[in-house]
Structures are given as C-alpha cells and as structure tokens.
Amino acid sequence: MHTAKALVTTDAPERYAKQLLSHLGRKNTVESIDGVPDGGRLVFAYGTGVVRPEPNQLVLEAAAPDVESLARVEEVLRRHLERFGARRELVVHWHSESD
Template structure:
C-alpha cells in the first residue's frame, strides 16, 4: 500500500473540496461532508480535507504508479478550478501507513 499526502495553501479550501468532489460525483463514488470527503478511483482513493489554510489531499493506492495517477487527476482538477486564486499543490510526500 502506498500512501502520499500533499497540500495547496488557500483560505478557500472548503470551496475547492466541494467543487472537486461534486465534479467527480457524476463518474465515481464520492463521499462528502462540510470539511472532508473522498473519491474512489480505479487506481486508488483520495481523501480531501479542508483546513483553515489549505486543501489537503491524501492518496491511498496499491503502488506508487497508481498513487501518482490519482494525484495527477485530483491536482489537475483542483488547480484548474482554483486557477484564478493561483491554487498550487506542493510535492506529495510518502506517509507511513
């Protein structure tokens, strides 16, 4: 199991969390609450959390390649939705299971 985590600094994290998960809810299984949620892809699962100062994404997948696939999908959509606010994720780092 590969677990990675990355974050994008923003004071509008809850907005982007809702936008990203709503977008994917038409295609895949999504669970959503006010400040957290998840999206289950074929390659793995993404957990999103809105904090006061960042959108945090934690990815769980079978291996590094699948984790990178889920990261790319989530990050590309979130950054596109947050383009006007210059939303940018830093590097995703491995997390101990």
C-alpha cells in the same frame, strides 16, 4: 499501500473541496468522512483520494496499491484542483508517506 499527502494553502478550502468532490464525483463514488462535513473520500478504480478542508488550507491524501496507481490519483486531484484554482494560482505539491 502507497500514500501521499498535499497541503494546499487557500482562503477558500471549503469551496474548493466542494467543487473538487462534486466534479470528480460525477464519475466516481464519494464517501463522507465522519466529522468533516465539507470533505469526502473519492473512490477510483485504481485508488482513493481524500479531500479535507482545514483552516486556510485544503488537505489532499492519495492512496493506492502501487506507485503507478498512486501517481494516477495524485495527477487527477492535482490537475483538477489547479485548474479550478488557476486564478488564485493554487499549486499542489505531493509528499510521499509510503515506506
């Protein structure tokens, strides 16, 4: 399994988490995360994406069985979050956690 993580600094992590999960959840399954009421796990056909608000940041985690699918999960989460946060100039930088 290939994984990557991004920490996005923002003063509204809960708002962006809710917006991202709601928007992407229209076409994908959203699973709840124990202990994280405003977060969730998106299940795509090609991988998964975790959206978890923390104080002053939004944590994004991507996982997929191959690098091409991982890049696809990363791109979907990045593109949508950066569009939602364009006024506040949110930028997503992924860091690989794979072996």
